[in-house]
Structure formats: structure tokens, C-alpha cells
Amino acid sequence: MPKLKIASYWASACGGCDVALLDLHERIVDVANAADIVFWPIATDFKYADVERMPDQNIDVTFFNGAVRNSENEHLAHLLRKKSKVLVAFGSCAHMGGVVGLGNLFSRKEIFDAAYTNNLSTENAGLTMPNLETKVPEGKLTLPEFYNTVKKLDQVVDVDYYLPGCPPNPNRIFEVFGAIVAGKLPPKGSVVGASEQTQCEKCERKKSEKKIPGFKRLATAQPDAETCLLEQGFLCMGVATRAGCEHRCQKSNTGCRGCYGPPPGVYDQGLKALSAIASVVDADDEATAKAMVDAIPDPARYFNRFSIAASPLHRRSV
Amino acid sequence: MTFEPKIVGFLCNWCTYTGADLAGTARIKYAPNVRIIRIMCSGRVDPAFIVKAFAEGADGVLMGGCHPGDCHYINGNFKTFRRMPLLKRYLQQYGIDEKRFRLEWVSASEGDRFAAIVNEFTETVRALGPMQIGHEGVVAPQATEGTAKPVQDHVKHHAEPRKSVQATV
Ligand code: FES
Numbered sequence: 001m002p003k004l005k006i007a008s009y010w011a012s013a014c015g016g017c018d019v020a021l022l023d024l025h026e027r028i029v030d031v032a033n034a035a036d037i038v039f040w041p042i043a044t045d046f047k048y049a050d051v052e053r054m055p056d057q058n059i060d061v062t063f064f065n066g067a068v069r070n071s072e073n074e075h076l077a078h079l080l081r082k083k084s085k086v087l088v089a090f091g092s093c094a095h096m097g098g099v100v101g102l103g104n105l106f107s108r109k110e111i112f113d114a115a116y117t118n119n120l121s122t123e124n125a126g127l128t129m130p131n132l133e134t135k136v137p138e139g140k141l142t143l144p145e146f147y148n149t150v151k152k153l154d155q156v157v158d159v160d161y162y163l164p165g166c167p168p169n170p171n172r173i174f175e176v177f178g179a180i181v182a183g184k185l186p187p188k189g190s191v192v193g194a195s196e197q198t199q200c201e202k203c204e205r206k207k208s209e210k211k212i213p214g215f216k217r218l219a220t221a222q223p224d225a226e227t228c229l230l231e232q233g234f235l236c237m238g239v240a241t242r243a244g245c246e247h248r249c250q251k252s253n254t255g256c257r258g259c260y261g262p263p264p265g266v267y268d269q270g271l272k273a274l275s276a277i278a279s280v281v282d283a284d285d286e287a288t289a290k291a292m293v294d295a296i297p298d299p300a301r302y303f304n305r306f307s308i309a310a311s312p313l314h315r316r317s318v
Numbered sequence: 319m320t321f322e323p324k325i326v327g328f329l330c331n332w333c334t335y336t337g338a339d340l341a342g343t344a345r346i347k348y349a350p351n352v353r354i355i356r357i358m359c360s361g362r363v364d365p366a367f368i369v370k371a372f373a374e375g376a377d378g379v380l381m382g383g384c385h386p387g388d389c390h391y392i393n394g395n396f397k398t399f400r401r402m403p404l405l406k407r408y409l410q411q412y413g414i415d416e417k418r419f420r421l422e423w424v425s426a427s428e429g430d431r432f433a434a435i436v437n438e439f440t441e442t443v444r445a446l447g448p449m450q451i452g453h454e455g456v457v458a459p460q461a462t463e464g465t466a467k468p469v470q471d472h473v474k475h476h477a478e479p480r481k482s483v484q485a486t487v
């Protein structure tokens with residue numbers, strides 16, 4: 001059998017997804033035995049032009065991580081779609097917009113102001129901003145256009161599979177890679193490398209009737225390591241998040257953040273968690289209930305931490 | 319054409335829906351803008367239903383349930399009053415004015431009150447205008463041209479100690 005050709009690309013990403021690939025450790029050798037890496041900017045020296053020169057559908061599988069935040073991300077999404085037989089949205093940003101998608105509660109102008117002018121650690125008296133073109137004595141320098149709204153990968157191109165996680169658990173990556181090599185991929189459009197059950201269904205912490213006595217924060221309180229975090233008052237997204245990560249957060253005694261996305265059939269992960277968590281606060285009158293949920297200071301960015309771009313509201317409407 | 323607000327109303331079967339029915343049988347005239355969806359209990363309304371209404375074109379959403387203590391299922395509406403204040407803030411963060419979502423307890427005997435609420439809410443939403451989900455507003459184009467500062471300037475700038483930051487160690 002000829003070797004598979006695989007690629008990995010980072011669009012608007014932090015690099016953690018590529019590090020998760022490297023976290024395969026010695027198993028990366030098995031990957032290299034079964035596949036040739038034809039494009040992987042973080043680890044190899046192939047250029048965009050090398051990809052452009054490839055015939056269409058030349059790459060068997062592309063793992064595309066990162067959201068689409070600028071014109072360069074978008075160009076590569078189209079290019080890699082054309083050059084790949086199978087395109088996998090890899091990690092939370094490609095899957096649901098991820099942390100990058102939090103920017104959808106702001107406009108480009110607000111983000112630029114925060115990054116380049118209005119913050120204490122930046123001195124920018126000349127108001128230098130990212131311009132699309134800048135003249136220098138040697139000629140012209142260009143930058144990609146920064147979009148006003150972040151998109152997840154399938155809002156830009158057709159996507160075959162979704163491999164969730166921020167970052168995906170290396171064990172799941174390896175299993176999915178095994179399935180690819182064995183030609184045993186599920187139907188197109190499936191979420192791979194994650195369970196259909198929620199975190200809660202697989203969580204080993206002690207659970208009793210859910211009643212939240214009041215919300216606490218890790219900065220000022222310490223949960224015990226055995227009881228359900230929600231029952232102790234610590235926010236946990238496990239109720240509306242797929243299992244598959246091996247409970248990395250709960251095992252570090254902190255609530256799930258929701259990076260594995262919603263289980264099947266959920267309209268919106270954030271709303272599902274908001275509904276489930278708020279409805280079990282221990283308050284039997286309106287005023288107390290409001291005071292209790294008011295202790296969650298930033299519901300949109302907590303509940304949709306990884307999924308604003310995927311949410312039905314998509315961005316802050318102006 | 320004048321703007322007629324589209325309002326979706328989720329009304330519980332046992333109180334608010336019956337109240338709306340009473341408004342009808344009593345022939346009270348009120349704004350026709352609310353599209354009523356009957357649900358068994360306000361506690362059955364997942365916040366997702368409300369967001370879906372907005373995402374699919376509603377300009378306002380009205381939620382009606384029994385007064386706390388009167389819920390047919392004893393405490394179904396406790397879930398409602400626990401969820402809705404949080405949802406309200408969530409919607410605001412997405413740019414949906416809190417006045418576009420209204421939660422009211424209306425009993426089966428309050429037909430006139432139901433009509434008054436609908437009239438008032440319709441006018442509130444009318445004044446706010448149409449809701450456009452995902453609307454970006456007017457986006458100023460990113461500056462296309464600029465001239466970089468000479469590199470030496472940057473070097474000099476960073477070589478100088480910052481006046482505003484005081485060493486504390
Ligand atoms: S039945 Fe009316 S609110 Fe529960």
C-alpha cells in the first residue's frame with residue numbers, strides 16, 4: 001500500500017493543537033511509518049507555494065486547526081480543501097471557533113484599540129496600526145486582512161470530520177489516525193475522537209441530587225477531590241460536553257471548560273449548560289435565585305467559551 | 319412599510335395561555351403581534367427555544383407562566399426564574415437589548431392584564447426596531463496604506479527606560 005500523505009495546518013490558533021500532535025511522543029514514529037507529512041508549518045519547511053503546486057486532492061488527510069480570523073486563514077482553508085481528499089477540523093477553534101471566537105463579542109476596531117492603543121503596557125504614540133500595505137524603502141509589505149467576525153472552519157469550506165478538544169487528547173488523535181490508516185472512518189460529517197456521552201456520564205466523582213448551594217471560584221475556594229464540582233458550587237461544563245478527553249480538568253480538581261463541544265442533538269452547548277446549571281441553584285424565590293445566578297459574571301463567555309462562532313447568535317449583533 | 323414587530327410568546331397551558339384565552343373570549347382588543355406557542359409549563363422552556371426564536375427572526379420574546387407558588391407542577395416555574403435572569407445577561411452580551419425579552423407571571427383570570435402586557439411589550443419592541451441577529455453594523459475598512467516608522471526609531475524607543483513603570487523589587 002502506498003504511504004498516506006498527511007498535512008497539518010494552523011490557522012488562527014495558539015499552537016497547542018500542533019503540540020498535541022507532538023505529544024504522541026514515540027507514537028509519532030508509527031505515524032511517520034504509515035504516512036508522509038507533506039505540509040506542517042510548525043515542524044517542516046514546506047511553503048504555501050509547495051501546496052499550490054500540488055495536484056488537486058493530492059493530500060489524503062489534512063488536519064486543520066485554528067479558526068478563520070483573517071484572509072490568510074481563509075485562503076489556506078480553500079487551498080487545503082482543494083488539495084485534500086479528507087479535511088478534518090482539528091481542535092476546538094476549527095470545530096467551533098474556540099477561544100478565538102470569543103472575539104465575536106467585539107468588533108475589529110475594539111480589538112485593535114485594545115491591542116494597539118488602549119492598554120497600559122503599550123506605548124504607541126504614533127498610533128501605528130496593522131495596515132494591509134506598508135511602504136518601506138525596499139518596497140511594499142503586506143498583511144492579511146483581519147476580519148470583523150471569526151468563523152469556524154465549516155462556515156468557510158466543506159469539512160469531512162471534526163476532532164474536538166483544546167487541544168485534542170493525544171490518545172484520541174492516535175485512535176483516529178489508526179482508523180484513517182485502516183480505512184475505518186465513520187460517515188462524513190461525524191465528530192471523531194470523542195464520545196457520544198457527556199463528561200458527567202463518565203465522571204467518577206460522587207454525585208447525589210444536584211443542588212447548587214451558591215457559586216464559588218477557584219481563586220478563593222478549594223474544591224474537594226471526590227464530590228461533583230457543581231454540587232460543591234464550582235462551575236463545570238461537564239453537563240453539556242462530550243467525554244473523550246479523559247477528564248483532564250476534573251482530575252486536576254477544576255471544572256470542565258467545555259472544549260470537547262456538545263453531545264449530539266444539542267442546539268447550542270452554552271445554552272444547554274446555562275439551562276442545566278441555573279435550574280439547579282438552591283433558591284426557591286425569585287430574588288434569591290437572581291442573586292445567585294448573578295454570581296456568574298460573564299455568562300456568554302463562560303458558557304460559550306469555545307463555541308461563540310458556532311452558536312446560533314454567532315456574534316454580538318450591532 | 320411600517321415595521322410590525324414579530325413577537326414569539328411561550329405561554330404555559332395552565333395559567334398564561336388560559337389568561338390569553340380569557341382575553342379572547344372577553345373580546346378584549348389587543349395587538350396581534352404575538353405568535354403564541356402553548357407549552358405545558360414555563361419550566362419546559364429551554365433557553366435554547368428563546369434564542370432560536372431570536373435567531374430565526376423574532377424581534378421580541380414573551381415568556382408567560384403561573385405566578386410562583388401556583389405552577390401546576392408545583393415548582394416548574396422555579397426553574398424558569400432561576401434560568402431567565404442569567405439568559406437575559408447572556409442575550410445582552412450578544413447585543414440583544416434586554417427589553418426584547420420579557421418574563422411575566424399571568425394567571426388564568428388575568429385576561430385584561432395579559433392584553434395590557436402584550437400591548438405594552440409590542441410598543442417597546444416597535445420602538446427598538448427590527449432585530450438583526452449576527453449583524454456587524456458598519457465596519458470601517460482596515461487601513462490599506464501606511465508608512466512604517468524607520469527601524470532605528472523603534473530601537474531607540476525600546477532602549478530608553480520606561481518612565482511610567484516603577485521598579486518595585
Ligand atoms: S404550569 Fe404554569 S408555570 Fe408551570
